[in-house]
Amino acid sequence: SSPCDRPVPPTAGLSHDKWEIHPMELMLMEELGSGQFGVVRRGKWRGSIDTAVKMMKEGTMSEDDFIEEAKVMTKLQHPNLVQLYGVCSKHRPIYIVTEYMKHGSLLNYLRRHENTLIGNMGLLLDMCIQVSKGMAYLERHNYIHRDLAARNCLVGSENVVKVADFGLARYVLDDQYTSSGGTKFPIKWAPPEVLNYTRFSSKSDVWAYGVLMWEIFTCGKMPYGRLKNTEVVERVQRGIILEKPKSCAKEIYDVMKKCWSHGPEERPSFRVLKEQLALVAQTLT
Numbered sequence: 690s691s692p693c694d695r696p697v698p699p700t701a702g703l704s705h706d707k708w709e710i711h712p713m714e715l716m717l718m719e720e721l722g723s724g725q726f727g728v729v730r731r732g733k734w735r736g737s738i739d740t741a742v743k744m745m746k747e748g749t750m751s752e753d754d755f756i757e758e759a760k761v762m763t764k765l766q767h768p769n770l771v772q773l774y775g776v777c778s779k780h781r782p783i784y785i786v787t788e789y790m791k792h793g794s795l796l797n798y799l800r801r802h803e804n805t806l807i808g809n810m811g812l813l814l815d816m817c818i819q820v821s822k823g824m825a826y827l828e829r830h831n832y833i834h835r836d837l838a839a840r841n842c843l844v845g846s847e848n849v850v851k852v853a854d855f856g857l858a859r860y861v862l863d864d865q866y867t868s869s870g871g872t873k874f875p876i877k878w879a880p881p882e883v884l885n886y887t888r889f890s891s892k893s894d895v896w897a898y899g900v901l902m903w904e905i906f907t908c909g910k911m912p913y914g915r916l917k918n919t920e921v922v923e924r925v926q927r928g929i930i931l932e933k934p935k936s937c938a939k940e941i942y943d944v945m946k947k948c949w950s951h952g953p954e955e956r957p958s959f960r961v962l963k964e965q966l967a968l969v970a971q972t973l974t
């Protein structure tokens with residue numbers, strides 16, 4: 690039967706899922722790079738809103754599970770979290786549409802601006818504090834990142850730093866990434882309980898946050914240098930931790946060390962971390 694003689698249900702339009710973005714409203718622009726799920730391009734949404742658009746490569750993501758989760762993720766809103774605007778899920782490949790951060794990943798930003806950043810403890814500490822705010826918000830909402838690292842944070846204008854791609858690790862189909870024995874598993878950011886039992890929690894995010902602080906104060910060095918994953922696992926299980934970066938104050942290294950307490954319950958929460966770093970910032974700058 691043609692659509693015009695079918696009665697229009699009174700809820701028509703209301704049921705339009707607000708996390709569903711119409712592809713006609715998106716204008717795709719240059720490529721920004723590629724990640725776990727394939728190519729990411731810059732886009733304009735509704736003519737004026739700057740976005741980044743992940744175009745899901747077939748077979749890289751458990752899509753239906755993610756689309757369900759997207760409804761929750763669009764509700765996570767904080768100045769230090771990269772905002773999920775919505776998804777285009779009525780066609781394949783599906784698109785994930787987020788806010789756009791013009792300076793790209795924090796890791797590349799640290800490496801590109803090492804010369805101006807290395808002496809600026811106040812700015813490096815501010816970056817740590819911004820990430821701790823975004824993470825304290827996720828912790829408050831019982832949301833675990835599972836892959837917090839400088840490569841998964843983004844930099845916008847005026848040195849704004851935001852946490853990106855939180856929770857996405859659960860939808861990756863590549864078991865080189867998901868299993869702790871895989872070549873792509875982020876071993877160097879993982880605490881003992883994740884290495885041994887893949888037991889993720891906000892306290893395993895805190896361990897990764899300590900490594901992220903180390904990345905910031907070394908302007909993007911690779912943690913544990915060229916050590917193989919097996920050597921890192923052995924050291925972490927024996928309680929050997931990363932050394933204090935040269936240009937890092939003792940008080941800041943003390944906070945990192947608390948994040949690397951062997952037992953998850955000994956590590957501070959992000960709520961406490963945020964307050965401790967604010968105190969350190971007052972005394973140091």
Ligand SMILES: CN(C)c1ccc2c(c1)CCN(c1cccc(-c3cc(Nc4ccc(C(=O)N5CCOCC5)cn4)c(=O)n(C)c3)c1CO)C2=O
Nearest residue numbers: 721722723724725729741789790791792793836854857858
């Ligand atoms: C499962 N996990 C943890 C995942 C899953 C997917 C991804 C990631 C982790 C992290 C990597 N990634 C990914 C891949 C590609 C792009 C983006 C990515 C890049 C952005 N921005 C920029 C801006 C500029 C540049 C740039 O080219 N330059 C060079 C000149 O100087 C300025 C910087 C790059 N990216 C951006 O805003 N978003 C939201 C995402 C992202 C971040 O989203 C993913 O797509």
